[in-house]
């Protein structure tokens with residue numbers, strides 16, 4: 001594998017290496033903590049996992065983390081799950097996110113962009129004022145540390161203010177994007193029982209207004225724990241009866257009061273859909289996210305004051321939380337609320353240009369779409385401030401690397417391309433950006449610091465230059481502290497620790513190359529992951545099978561060799577039903593409205609039946625393997641299938657598509 005691309009696509013020049021924050025961190029850590037001064041990133045990474053406690057202590061000192069009470073140890077219990085980080089310490093995430101307000105009050109903390117693509121700044125002092133006012137408002141509403149505060153909000157400044165105000169109070173933030181249908185939102189928020197809901201009346205997307213007032217009314221009816229609803233009038237409507245006005249709650253001129261909470265106090269709940277049951281409600285801690293994101297954003301992404309950080313995301317994806325954490329490094333963050341391709345495919349490049357983004361992140365799928373559409377980013381937009389284009393959501397295919405590289409090289413720019421990968425589960429990256437390392441086509445630069453990343457075979461043997469399971473063998477601070485409503489921890493355990501006891505198995509296929517880079521090959525289980533948004537097949541079955549014409553269904557997400565993602569929905573129809581235009585449209589409409597536009601499959605295909613295991617579970621992984629071209633005898637264990645003959649259909653389909 002690693003001999004396939006012996007020449008790097010890109011090399012950082014000596015000036016970039018010298019200026020990189022990670023270079024300065026290494027020199028400082030060598031002087032103060034015994035890190036290796038020589039050997040560059042590989043040596044620093046080795047040290048960071050061999051001396052895990054010292055590394056994280058160094059991170060807190062380098063970034064001047066303010067503990068209001070000191071910690072007794074860095075890592076108390078190293079067991080996974082159950083590791084305890086910085087016991088005894090208290091701090092507040094929001095206080096760190098707003099630090100730059102002290103000396104850069106008039107500079108922009110946020111640049112907010114809608115589909116007009118005109119950036120509107122919110123200064124650090126204004127952001128702090130609004131957070132202070134809202135935190136006081138939440139306290140006045142009786143919100144206490146540990147209470148859940150929810151947002152049904154797009155990527156607008158109000159969402160950032162509400163997250164930070166919740167964190168300031170010690171409340172637990174959770175959000176869904178407003179293109180989520182009522183069922184999707186309730187499947188998430190009903191689990192965590194929020195006491196406050198921040199909501200818009202609707203949103204604009206692709207040049208159209210989408211009124212969400214009926215859905216908001218349904219959320220209010222179905223969330224009995226709500227004590228307050230706060231109305232953000234994005235479409236200019238009146239607050240519904242009983243709702244509070246955003247403007248009233250944020251009008252005060254109050255210094256934020258930051259609740260000092262234990263390091264492992266919950267910061268937010270993120271959701272990740274699996275193949276069965278409700279989405280996993282993943283809880284990450286204030287301290288864990290603080291230090292992990294300082295490391296990722298400050299050292300790996302090389303962000304700091306003076307930078308502008310734009311990542312195309314929505315509040316329903318962990319990349320939004322990651323984006324907000326850009327504030328921790330004193331960076332200006334760019335919030336874009338709109339369609340990724342409105343009014344044309346080049347939209348995101350135009351936003352990067354107009355906001356002066358220095359790090360622009362997007363999905364690999366968007367890069368590939370631009371390539372296909374003949375967009376010429378560096379020729380047609382002034383991207384001279386863009387230092388790094390980063391991608392995630394799915395691995396960036398080799399053609400995507402080459403296209404980005406060539407487009408920028410033609411205009412004389414020296415572009416660092418960072419393909420990164422992690423997940424909602426850690427709200428971070430296991431591997432990705434390193435400003436001081438070369439980039440090889442199709443590869444992530446290296447495992448992240450403090451991340452003991454390996455590729456293992458089924459018996460737990462480490463592999464190099466071979467595809468294996470992505471595992472992390474030592475704890476990371478941003479691993480979930482628990483799942484919500486999982487009192488005995490069994491769901492948490494089952495999600496990551498069943499395969500290799502005491503070791504995090506993420507569910508991705510990975511290769512660690514002998515030159516230290518990383519290749520991600522897609523999901524090793526059947527979770528749907530479209531442009532980084534993980535979706536539960538169970539959600540789709542529930543909606544589709546409510547239609548009387550559909551007897552049963554099967555949805556599969558297949559990573560394509562060209563970097564695309566094909567998500568067919570197979571339907572077994574009820575007797576006499578016909579898969580005509582009308583039924584096709586009703587299936588799509590049901591999915592779009594009750595889940596989200598992202599859940600709508602690429603194709604709906606009638607099948608003679610859905611195969612199951614002997615215990616009645618639909619067999620998603622074997623069908624996925626068949627569709628990826630694996631021969632039948634290697635894709636399934638025939639003795640475990642209820643009707644083997646049904647698999648012939650999928651085998652034939654794979655043959656036709658090959």
Ligand SMILES: CC(=O)CC(=O)O
Nearest residue numbers: 392393421422423532
């Ligand atoms: C960092 C990531 O891994 C984001 C994603 O693809 O979910």
